[in-house]
Amino acid sequence: MSITILGIESSCDDTSAAVIRDGVLLSNVIASQAVHEAYGGVVPELASRAHQQNIIPVVGEAVKRAGIDKTELNAVAFTRGPGLLGSLLVGTSFAKGLATSLDIPMVEVNHLQAHVLAHFIKETPEDKNQPDFPFLCLLVSGGNSQIIKVNAYNEMEVIGQTIDDAAGEAFDKCAKVMGLGYPGGPIVNRLANEGNPKAFAFSKPHIPGYDYSFSGLKTSFLYRLRDELEKDPGFIEKNKADLCASLQATVIDILMNKLRKAAKDFGICEVAVAGGVSANTGLRDAFHEHAEKLGWKIHIPKFAFTTDNAAMVAMTGYYKYLDQEFCPMDAVPFSRVVI
Numbered sequence: 001m002s003i004t005i006l007g008i009e010s011s012c013d014d015t016s017a018a019v020i021r022d023g024v025l026l027s028n029v030i031a032s033q034a035v036h037e038a039y040g041g042v043v044p045e046l047a048s049r050a051h052q053q054n055i056i057p058v059v060g061e062a063v064k065r066a067g068i069d070k071t072e073l074n075a076v077a078f079t080r081g082p083g084l085l086g087s088l089l090v091g092t093s094f095a096k097g098l099a100t101s102l103d104i105p106m107v108e109v110n111h112l113q114a115h116v117l118a119h120f121i122k123e124t125p126e127d128k129n130q131p132d133f134p135f136l137c138l139l140v141s142g143g144n145s146q147i148i149k150v151n152a153y154n155e156m157e158v159i160g161q162t163i164d165d166a167a168g169e170a171f172d173k174c175a176k177v178m179g180l181g182y183p184g185g186p187i188v189n190r191l192a193n194e195g196n197p198k199a200f201a202f203s204k205p206h207i208p209g210y211d212y213s214f215s216g217l218k219t220s221f222l223y224r225l226r227d228e229l230e231k232d233p234g235f236i237e238k239n240k241a242d243l244c245a246s247l248q249a250t251v252i253d254i255l256m257n258k259l260r261k262a263a264k265d266f267g268i269c270e271v272a273v274a275g276g277v278s279a280n281t282g283l284r285d286a287f288h289e290h291a292e293k294l295g296w297k298i299h300i301p302k303f304a305f306t307t308d309n310a311a312m313v314a315m316t317g318y319y320k321y322l323d324q325e326f327c328p329m330d331a332v333p334f335s336r337v338v339i
C-alpha cells in the first residue's frame with residue numbers, strides 16, 4: 001500500500017506545503033513573503049499574518065498539483081519547531097484541523113532534521129543519489145550553523161554548532177552594514193563573483209572542537225568599514241565586490257576548516273550540506289574542491305531544497321510515519337528545539 005504524506009512548513013517567512021508518496025515528491029508549493037523586504041529582516045507578527053492568508057491556498061495547490069484527493073493522505077506532517085512561534089502556530093493549528101477532519105494522524109517534524117533529510121527526497125522513483133549512513137551534514141542557515149553526524153534517519157548527533165551568530169546571519173548583517181538589502185546572503189554571493197577574495201583580511205575565530213563563531217568576523221568587518229569610511233566616504237561603493245568576495249571567502253574558510261577536522265577525526269568521507277546558505281556558490285565550489293582533493297563523496301541539495309520548503313517536512317514525516325511516530329492533538333510549537 002502506498003503512503004502519502006502532506007508536509008506543512010511555516011517556521012519563518014515561507015508558507016509551504018508538499019505531498020510525498022512513498023518517498024517520491026509529487027508537489028512542493030512555496031509562498032514567500034515580500035512584505036519583510038522593506039524592514040530589512042523578518043517581522044514576526046507580519047509573518048504569522050501572511051501565513052494565515054497563504055496556508056489554505058498553498059495547501060490546496062499542493063494537493064491539486066500532486067494530482068490526488070485529500071482523502072488519499074495518510075498523515076499530516078508539520079514543522080513544530082524551531083522557528084518563530086507565531087508562524088509555527090499557524091502551520092500547527094492548520095495541521096490539527098486538517099488531520100482531525102480527515103481522521104488521520106499528525107506527525108511533528110523538527111525543522112533542522114528536515115533540512116538534513118532533504119537529501120533523501122526523490123524527485124522520481126529512480127532517483128538514487130542519497131547519502132549513505134553515517135554521514136556528516138553541515139547545516140547552515142540564517143539561524144543555525146551546525147555539524148551533524150547522521151547515523152540513521154532518526155539518529156542525529158550535533159557535534160559542533162555556533163556559539164553566537166549563524167553563518168547566514170553573518171552574511172545578512174554584513175550586507176546590511178554595506179546597505180545591500182535583505183536577505184544579504186544571495187546579494188553578497190552575486191557581488192562576490194566579481195570581486196577578489198584576497199582583497200581584505202577579516203578575523204577568524206580560534207575556538208576548540210567543532211564549534212563555530214561568527215560574531216568576531218562581523219565585528220572585524222564592521223570596524224574595518226568604519227575606519228575606511230573615515231578616510232573615504234565612497235569606500236563601500238568602490239570596494240563592494242572585493243568586500244563581498246573577502247567576506248564570503250572568510251565565512252567559507254571558517255565553515256570548511258571545522259568540517260574537514262570533523263571528517264578526519266570521525267573518519268567519514270560522506271559529507272553533505274543543507275540549509276539556506278548551502279545555496280552559496282562559493283561554498284558549493286569548496287565542497288567540490290574537497291571532493292576532488294580529499295575524496296569526499298559530497299551531497300549538495302538542489303536550490304529548491306536549500307531554503308525552507310515543505311518537501312523536506314513531508315520527507316521527514318514519511319520516515320516518522322514508517323516508524324509509527326505520531327504526535328498528540330495537544331502538541332504545541334516550540335521556538336527552540338535541539339536535534
Ligand code: KG4
Nearest residue numbers: 141142143168183185276277279280307308
Ligand atoms: O534556511 P533558510 O532559508 O532560513 C532559515 O534561516 O531557516 O536560510 C536563510 C539564510 C539567510 O541568512 C540568507 O541570507 C542565506 O540563507 N542565504 C545565502 C544564500 N542564499 C540564502 N547565504 C549566502 N549565499 C547565498 N547564495
